[in-house]
Amino acid sequence: MTFEVGVRAAFQASHALRGDFGPATRPHQHDYRLEVAVRGERLRADGTLVDIALLDQLLRGIVTELDGASLDALPAFRESNSTAEEVARHIAERCETSLRGEGLARLVVRVWESADAYAACERELG
Structure with missing residues (x-):
């Protein structure tokens, strides 16, 4: 039997993708979930x-750093594209x-950049 506990948060951030991403290469903003x-x-x-309070506190600390930021200006994204996948990986690494x-056995981070699209990163903890 496997149990799962999760928390949610939201933040707003801007970025511009590098490479062949059409209009997404121009600076734009997302309301991330x-x-x-x-x-x-x-x-x-x-x-x-x-302890769900621990999980929530951890998430709130990360969101505080990302909210209102230009993701491309953050050290975590200087060497990588600030895609939803990379944002999920960054958050997973911070939580891990x-x-x-x-x-705990596993950690799953989902980053929604719109109501219809998300990226996830899953990591083993045990």
Whole structure:
């Protein structure tokens, strides 16, 4: 049996893609929605998979850094294109360090750049 717990947040950021992306190569803005979820097989003694407040606090800290930013100006995206996939990877890497040792198996980050399109990054934690 696998359990999953997740939190959501939203932020607004701008970027311009490099390469063959048509109009997306011009600076533009997204109202991103973000979902961070963790999975695991065992609940803690208190009946929870993880302290959801910890997960929420972690996510809020990341969102504070991204909200209102030009993604291309951030160190995390200087060497890579600021695609939704790269944003998801960046957020997953930031979360991974804090979540290791919590008895969790997997981390899933979804970054929605519109109501219809998202990218995800999934990482093993165990």
